[in-house]
Amino acid sequence: MSAEPSAAVTGGRLTFVVRAVDGSGRLVATGEVDRAVVDRQRFLARTADPAGDR
Numbered sequence: 505m506s507a508e509p510s511a512a513v514t515g516g517r518l519t520f521v522v523r524a525v526d527g528s529g530r531l532v533a534t535g536e537v538d539r540a541v542v543d544r545q546r547f548l549a550r551t552a553d554p555a556g557d558r
Contacts, residue, residue: 507537516541 510519517538524533 510536 505524507520507522517540520537522535522537526532
């Protein structure tokens with residue numbers, strides 16, 4: 505499997521193009537994975553008190 509970041513970062517989101525190959529090197533699947541960039545401290549604070557920042 506391989507993952508390559510796309511050329512653009514859009515508003516705190518990263519998109520990766522992924523490819524999966526079998527044992528003989530033949531391509532068996534492709535797709536995209538989106539990841540969100542978050543502030544760790546803010547995220548952890550919200551998980552301790554989910555209603556605290558609303």
